[in-house]
Amino acid sequence: MFNPRDIIETLANNVRQTTSPFGIPKFMVNKWHKDVNLPEEGEYMLITGLMYQFTPFIEKSTQYLEKYEGTKMASLLKYAKYMPGYLSGIGLAMMTSGKEKKNAGQALKDIAFLLKKSKVDFGYRPDLDNYSGILLYDMGDQKGFVAHAKKVAKKLKDAGVKKIITVDPHTAYAIKELFPKYTGISFEVKSYFELLDFESKDLGLEVTIHDPCFFGRYLKLSDIPRKVLGNLGITEFKIRNQGEFTSCCGGPAESISPSLSNEIMEKRVEELKEPGKPIIAYCPICLGNLKKSGAKVEDLSTILARHI
């Protein structure tokens, strides 16, 4: 286990200096939209919160943390906070392969495609699409979170945004529940799958679903992806810990203790693999973490884009 104080101060410092917890400049992280022709305005504004885009960098930094956990090197982490955020972030960006970065963007392209197919009127503006600060909130850096969230919320409000589409559970929770409480600014927030509307099909497929904690318990939205899949004839093989009683994938412990995170992930993967069906996740953190086990896990957007 790393010293939480070193990790938190490094993340907080990065967010303060660069608005990204990993210190990677936004133009290097957020590229997916360049290949997609999206309008700048619409009834809704698509806000990805950059979580899908961060996953390859999280994976890379976890590989390093994993190597040093429990060694003398772990204590050197405290010096990371003296390194300018951009500098450490660009280093991390350079160590992460282009293929992985491209894969992470594919889910977002699929989501944009699904929304278009469902005739949702939405726009996208990269300048308004910022990280929500949720990791600072989860880590207990309340001051850092509130300062960051206020800036993000104000920018959206000043641009006249009222309705937002989010794509991951952490950003959805931040904007829907935490922003009104801690920034005083509220938006109408929908998760992309709440707006999908396709022609019915009878695919006759069966899958196992891993619900992320924030969609299953905190936001109570886990029945909606099931309806969307059901409409295409994709049914769920029910496992014991699902929906409101889902089990965590272990992802949130990645930066503090990669070994603890792996232990929890492996237990969860056993449960998910048991029925022998394809596994569907709908959170970039869960997806990245569960995939580490070598299990075949797909994002909800991927299976939907393939079959509609």
Added chain:
Amino acid sequence: MSTINLDFAEELKEYSGDTALECFNCGTCAAICPLVHDNFPRRMIRYVQVGAREKILENSDELWRCLHCGLCTHTCPREADPGEIILGLKRFVVANWRRS
């Protein structure tokens, strides 16, 4: 022996809800928590109840093992909100570091 701080509940109000007193120590949260670790989070809730401020600070690293997954809060029979108490304790410890 650790000292008991009677003003601790008051101090914590800045960081967390005051649901800890609802807890009757049934242990459901510790049984269901994916960490399966040394009576966590129940032990921490107990420290809050009895005002064992120093014990929390001594064992503070443990708080960051919590995934904030919410399973304990969801299953607590007394609505003591153990997951949010742990988050509140993280905030308390961070503020404490930054003051020191």
